[in-house]
Each structure stands twice: as C-alpha cells, then as structure tokens.
Amino acid sequence: MFNETKTHEITVDVVILTIINNAIQVLLVKRLNEPFKDKWAIPGGYVRLSENLDQAALRVLKERTNVDNIYLEQLYTFGDPLRHPNSRVITCAYFALVRAEDIKIISSPELGWHKVSNLPPLAFDHKEIIEYSLKRTRERLEICPVCYQLLNEKFTLTEMQKSYELIMEKKLDKRNFRKKALATPGLIELDEYTKSSSKRPARLYTFENIQLNSKRAHFISNKKKEKK
Amino acid sequence: MFNETKTHEITVDVVILTIINNAIQVLLVKRLNEPFKDKWAIPGGYVRLSENLDQAALRVLKERTNVDNIYLEQLYTFGDPLRHPNSRVITCAYFALVRAEDIKIISSPELGWHKVSNLPPLAFDHKEIIEYSLKRTRERLEICPVCYQLLNEKFTLTEMQKSYELIMEKKLDKRNFRKKALATPGLIELDEYTKSSSKRPARLYTFENIQLNSKRAHFISNKKKEKK
DNA sequence: TGTGTTTTGGTCTCATTAAACATAATATTC
DNA sequence: GAATATTATGTTTAATGAGACCAAAACACA
Numbered sequence: 001m002f003n004e005t006k007t008h009e010i011t012v013d014v015v016i017l018t019i020i021n022n023a024i025q026v027l028l029v030k031r032l033n034e035p036f037k038d039k040w041a042i043p044g045g046y047v048r049l050s051e052n053l054d055q056a057a058l059r060v061l062k063e064r065t066n067v068d069n070i071y072l073e074q075l076y077t078f079g080d081p082l083r084h085p086n087s088r089v090i091t092c093a094y095f096a097l098v099r100a101e102d103i104k105i106i107s108s109p110e111l112g113w114h115k116v117s118n119l120p121p122l123a124f125d126h127k128e129i130i131e132y133s134l135k136r137t138r139e140r141l142e143i144c145p146v147c148y149q150l151l152n153e154k155f156t157l158t159e160m161q162k163s164y165e166l167i168m169e170k171k172l173d174k175r176n177f178r179k180k181a182l183a184t185p186g187l188i189e190l191d192e193y194t195k196s197s198s199k200r201p202a203r204l205y206t207f208e209n210i211q212l213n214s215k216r217a218h219f220i221s222n223k224k225k226e227k228k
Numbered sequence: 229m230f231n232e233t234k235t236h237e238i239t240v241d242v243v244i245l246t247i248i249n250n251a252i253q254v255l256l257v258k259r260l261n262e263p264f265k266d267k268w269a270i271p272g273g274y275v276r277l278s279e280n281l282d283q284a285a286l287r288v289l290k291e292r293t294n295v296d297n298i299y300l301e302q303l304y305t306f307g308d309p310l311r312h313p314n315s316r317v318i319t320c321a322y323f324a325l326v327r328a329e330d331i332k333i334i335s336s337p338e339l340g341w342h343k344v345s346n347l348p349p350l351a352f353d354h355k356e357i358i359e360y361s362l363k364r365t366r367e368r369l370e371i372c373p374v375c376y377q378l379l380n381e382k383f384t385l386t387e388m389q390k391s392y393e394l395i396m397e398k399k400l401d402k403r404n405f406r407k408k409a410l411a412t413p414g415l416i417e418l419d420e421y422t423k424s425s426s427k428r429p430a431r432l433y434t435f436e437n438i439q440l441n442s443k444r445a446h447f448i449s450n451k452k453k454e455k456k
Numbered sequence: 457t458g459t460g461t462t463t464t465g466g467t468c469t470c471a472t473t474a475a476a477c478a479t480a481a482t483a484t485t486c
Numbered sequence: 487g488a489a490t491a492t493t494a495t496g497t498t499t500a501a502t503g504a505g506a507c508c509a510a511a512a513c514a515c516a
Binding site: 173175176180195198199200201 | 503504505506507508511512513514515
Binding site for chain 3: 156157158174175178179198199200201202203
C-alpha cells in the first residue's frame with residue numbers, strides 16, 4: 001500500500017476569470033498533447049518539491065501565460081481516480097479574479113479568453129472546476145465587492161452594476177444599485193468622466209484600497225415584492 | 229523535473245469536532261513513531277490509488293477511530309515543503325462535526341478527545357489545521373444551525389444556545405436566542421423533558437431532517453446597542 | 457435645433473432584525 | 487414549606503434593507 005501511494009502525481013490548476021466585452025471570461029490553453037489533445041484546459045502544471053502550493057500555482061501561471069503578480073486563492077482539491085485517463089493525478093485548483101487591463105495576453109490559437117457561458121470542449125474535469133469557481137465567486141460577491149478585482153482601475157457605476165449582474169445572473173434596479181454602491185466603503189468618486197461614447201458621459205470611480213473585510217455588500221436580494 | 233514530482237506523497241487528515249462537557253473537543257491520536265513521536269495528531273493516512281479524496285478521508289476515519297457514516301467536508305489542502313520533516317507530504321484536510329453520542333470511542337492513551345482551547349503538543353502543522361477548521365465552523369454557523377450535527381439527537385434550547393456560544397465565543401441573550409431558535413426551520417418541539425437535574429426540567433427538541441439550505445441563521449450579531 | 461441615448465439623483469413603504477429587559481413557573485433538596 | 491436553581495416567556499425601540507417608482511440634465515449626432 002505504501003508503494004501504491006508513491007505513484008500519485010499532484011498538479012495545480014488555475015482558473016482565471018475576468019470581464020471582457022460584457023461577459024465573464026476564463027483563460028484557457030489548448031492542449032498540444034494527449035490526453036485530451038486539442039481540447040481546452042485551464043492552465044496547470046506539476047508541483048515541485050521545493051515550493052508550496054501557492055507558489056506552484058503562481059509559477060505555473062507565469063510559465064504558461066506570462067501572467068504575473070495576481071491574487072490567487074485556493075479553490076478545492078479534485079482527486080477522483082478517473083479524472084486523468086492514464087495516471088493518478090490529484091489537482092489542487094486555484095482561482096483568481098483579475099482586471100483585463102492588467103493582463104497583457106497575446107491571444108493565440110493556443111491561449112485565450114473564453115466566455116464561461118459558452119465554453120469550448122474542455123479536458124479532464126475542468127468544466128466542473130470552472131463551475132465551482134463561479135460558485136465561489138458568487139459567494140465572494142455576497143461578502144465584498146469583488147468588482148474591484150474585475151473592473152479596470154477606473155470604472156463607471158454602470159460597469160460596476162453590469163459586473164454584479166453578470167456574476168449574479170440577475171438584473172438589478174439602477175437607482176437602488178447606485179444608492180448602495182455609493183455607500184460602499186473605499187469607493188472614491190473621481191473628477192473624471194468617460195468621453196468616447198456618443199451619450200452622456202459617466203463619472204468614473206475607483207477603489208481606494210483593497211477591501212477584504214467581512215462587511216456584507218447588500219446589492220443582491222432574492223426577494224421579489226408582489227404587486228398588489 | 230518530472231521525476232521530482234514523482235516523489236510527492238499525498239495524505240488526508242481529518243479534524244473531528246464535537247461538544248463534550250460544555251467544550252469543543254477534537255479527536256486526536258498519539259503518534260507512536262517518528263517523526264513527532266509521542267505528539268498528538270489528527271487522524272490521517274495515505275490516499276490510495278483506487279479511491280477519491282472523500283473516500284480516503286472516510287476510510288482513514290473508519291480505520292483509525294471506527295467512526296462510520298458521518299458527514300465530512302473538504303477543508304483545505306496544506307502543501308508546505310517543510311510541513312513534514314523527512315519527506316514531501318501534501319495533505320488534503322477534511323473536517324467533520326459529529327454528535328458525541330454517535331461515536332463510541334474507547335478512550336485510550338493513544339486516542340481521545342481534547343479541548344480545542346487547551347491542545348496538547350501537536351505534530352506537523354496540525355495546530356494550524358485545527359484552527360482553520362474552527363474558523364470554517366464559525367462560517368458554517370452563520371449560514372445554518374450546525375448544532376444539529378454537534379448536539380445529541382434530543383437537546384434542550386439551553387444546550388443549543390451553549391453550542392452557539394462556544395463556537396462564536398460570545399454570550400447571547402437567552403430570550404432573544406430562544407425566540408429565533410424556535411423559528412428555525414426543521415426544529416421540532418418534543419413532549420419530553422429532561423429529568424435528572426435537580427432543577428426545573430427542560431423541554432427537549434430535535435431536528436426533523438438535515439438542513440443544509442442557504443438561509444442564514446441570525447443568531448449572532450456584532451452590534452452592541454449603546455446605552456443612552 | 458432637435459432627436460436619441462445615457463447618466464444622474466431621492467423618497468416612500470414594508471419587512472426584517474437587533475437589542476434591551478423582568479417575572480412567574482417548576483422541580484429538587486433540605 | 488422554604489430556599490434555590492433553572493426553565494420559560496413577550497414587547498418595545500431603533501436601525502437597516504429591499505424594492506418600487508420618474509424626471510431632468512448632458513452629450514453626440516444628424
């Protein structure tokens with residue numbers, strides 16, 4: 001039995017989510033080798049003896065995507081014996097929410113963003129892993145305004161609302177949202193406005209510093225008032 | 229580099245919490261071999277090739293403690309290169325909340341319950357793992373009444389309140405607690421009372437079925453009204 | 457100049473929750 | 487039957503949040 005355990009392999013896989021073109025997108029790499037050749041996968045790689053799991057996730061990410069200096073959080077460890085067809089690979093999944101503007105990716109046939117609402121064929125159990133990361137993101141959103149990790153540094157309240165609607169998959173009332181958004185600790189009103197559009201310019205906002213406190217952001221509710 | 233990864237070992241470790249003698253206690257085994265001989269550890273063991281992580285955790289638990297059929301939840305995966313002095317062992321930690329009455333353990337010098345408020349010297353990073361499990365338990369408590377997993381099948385409201393106070397480490401107002409406890413979905417009032425004590429008997433309650441819904445149980449608040 | 461589109465801002469109602477607080481009833485023991 | 491310890495119970499106040507609901511201002515473009 002002890003020898004048996006020696007043949008495990010352990011990897012880290014990283015789900016990177018962002019918002020592009022008004023859609024939640026995940027960074028995927030195309031597999032060049034079997035198994036699952038030509039399927040898409042979230043970036044991953046083996047854990048080295050000298051590094052801990054967080055470090056492995058960051059290194060793998062840097063190697064595969066040249067993405068650096070982002071906040072990663074351990075998501076869940078997937079260890080089904082059949083998740084890898086040839087060998088026994090246990091993977092520790094990580095996930096990150098990033099600003100699209102912070103990541104300079106040369107989109108190529110082997111690396112690119114994909115809408116989570118329309119995923120290509122995925123390798124291994126990576127569909128399950130991505131879905132789990134979306135669930136975790138929703139849970140995060142109930143606790144703190146994760147949009148500061150997803151939106152560009154400067155953003156409009158409409159963009160902020162859109163990010164909430166995308167994550168929660170529901171429409172929100174504009175006036176109610178703005179009222180509460182403006183009450184969010186750390187939100188700073190700038191003296192700048194959007195220009196490019198052909199509509200009324202929107203004021204820009206930013207977050208003063210990263211807020212990971214436990215205060216709930218009450219932007220979402222499940223209740224629907226009944227008309228009488 | 230690939231060979232390097234072949235030398236990982238992966239284990240599961242299980243934090244089992246319960247309430248005994250008005251204290252949160254964790255099940256520990258004494259290590260009989262090096263490393264950390266004579267220190268205490270949470271039950272653990274290697275993951276077999278044929279089983280997934282959940283199965284491994286359940287099997288390890290059964291082997292080490294003869295405890296069966298309890299709810300386990302994956303906690304976190306700890307993979308610091310130095311967490312094991314001799315080799316590279318990554319552990320997937322699980323945790324469980326159990327009823328003391330469900331577990332028939334012959335307490336021995338090598339196996340027994342220990343108050344989490346007064347832990348003996350622990351092996352590896354098991355102190356950290358236990359602390360993390362307590363944090364998770366508090367988070368669970370904010371979402372659902374975990375006491376149904378910790379208390380005996382039949383319990384008094386005072387016992388229920390005590391379990392909340394132990395987990396949250398704060399005192400609660402008796403009348404406010406009972407009001408909300410009685411409103412908990414699934415709580416059933418029995419026509420039975422405690423007898424043994426020399427005081428007024430207390431009514432017994434039970435939970436109708438396991439409730440893992442997302443409705444928050446508002447038993448706890450951080451706010452303190454100011455006297456005027 | 458007018459049309460179209462988007463941003464912007466406030467109030468009301470209703471429901472939920474937190475928190476504070478005091479006394480009577482029940483059983484045991486002596 | 488007196489003392490004691492525990493259970494049991496309801497109301498009020500204040501705060502917060504959800505949800506519903508419109509009109510005016512700003513800009514671009516034709």
